[in-house]
Amino acid sequence: MSESQSQGRTRWRVGGGRSKARPAPVETGQVVAGGCDHPGCESPEAFGCAYRDRRGIECHRAGCAAHLRRVEGRPYCLRHASVAEVLALAAQRGTAFMPPDLDNRIATLVLTVGRGLDAGVVERLERMRGTHQHVINDQAIRYNRADRVRGGQGSWDRSWALAGSTGHVVRITVRVEESHPEEVQMLVGRTVVAMAVPPWMHRGADSRPAPGSPQDVSERTAFYEALLNGVDRHHQGLRAEILSPGPPA
Numbered sequence: 645m646s647e648s649q650s651q652g653r654t655r656w657r658v659g660g661g662r663s664k665a666r667p668a669p670v671e672t673g674q675v676v677a678g679g680c681d682h683p684g685c686e687s688p689e690a691f692g693c694a695y696r697d698r699r700g701i702e703c704h705r706a707g708c709a710a711h712l713r714r715v716e717g718r719p720y721c722l723r724h725a726s727v728a729e730v731l732a733l734a735a736q737r738g739t740a741f742m743p744p745d746l747d748n749r750i751a752t753l754v755l756t757v758g759r760g761l762d763a764g765v766v767e768r769l770e771r772m773r774g775t776h777q778h779v780i781n782d783q784a785i786r787y788n789r790a791d792r793v794r795g796g797q798g799s800w801d802r803s804w805a806l807a808g809s810t811g812h813v814v815r816i817t818v819r820v821e822e823s824h825p826e827e828v829q830m831l832v833g834r835t836v837v838a839m840a841v842p843p844w845m846h847r848g849a850d851s852r853p854a855p856g857s858p859q860d861v862s863e864r865t866a867f868y869e870a871l872l873n874g875v876d877r878h879h880q881g882l883r884a885e886i887l888s889p890g891p892p893a
């Protein structure tokens with residue numbers, strides 16, 4: 645997998661695809677699980693909305709071909725199609741502005757924690773990096789849809805990866821599940837290596853230390869260290885494997 649393929653929603657597919665009897669498929673975007681989100685629509689077909697706000701948070705909605713609209717060649721949920729049109733029009737007039745923020749508390753938490761962890765995670769990946777491997781630091785906050793048929797819940801992710809010529813060698817992810825909106829998980833690959841509740845969510849608003857005060861700083865530091873320590877513990881066992889040279893090309 646090349647870097648460009650692994651970053652962002654670049655995996656464009658064509659709708660349907662299985663039945664030859666269907667009319668010419670419309671290019672709709674990335675196929676996702678869980679069915680169309682449009683109220684009342686029961687189509688099992690779902691394609692992700694291409695909207696991404698100025699902070700890198702992606703829209704979590706998906707729609708079937710009937711409940712998406714294409715703006716400048718990209719598929720959007722019906723809510724964001726109009727935003728995308730305004731953005732496109734503004735860009736044409738030379739008054740471009742950044743895509744407005746999505747209002748989602750869990751995604752915003754993942755964004756905040758991802759920023760707090762960024763330097764520590766990148767530093768670790770750089771240390772683990774073998775020859776011909778490079779760090780992928782994808783700023784996007786992505787929604788993992790749950791299969792609604794199975795009644796699961798979704799989660800929000802921010803990931804970093806070490807990639808080599810044959811694909812991802814290791815991926816580190818910060819994740820918050822919708823079912824546990826205060827619990828931050830740290831994953832290496834698919835393994836949860838640490839879990840912690842951010843200190844600013846422990847207490848009520850009136851008992852929180854002042855932002856930037858020594859107590860606030862030390863609580864935040866301890867929280868981020870707990871997550872990074874999970875990665876370190878996990879990698880002590882994996883390091884030899886990661887650094888070993890791959891098979892000769």
Ligand SMILES: [Zn+2]
Pocket residue numbers: 680681682685686687707708709710711
């Ligand atoms: Zn639909």
Ligand SMILES: [Zn+2]
Pocket residue numbers: 693694695703704705720721722723724
């Ligand atoms: Zn959308």
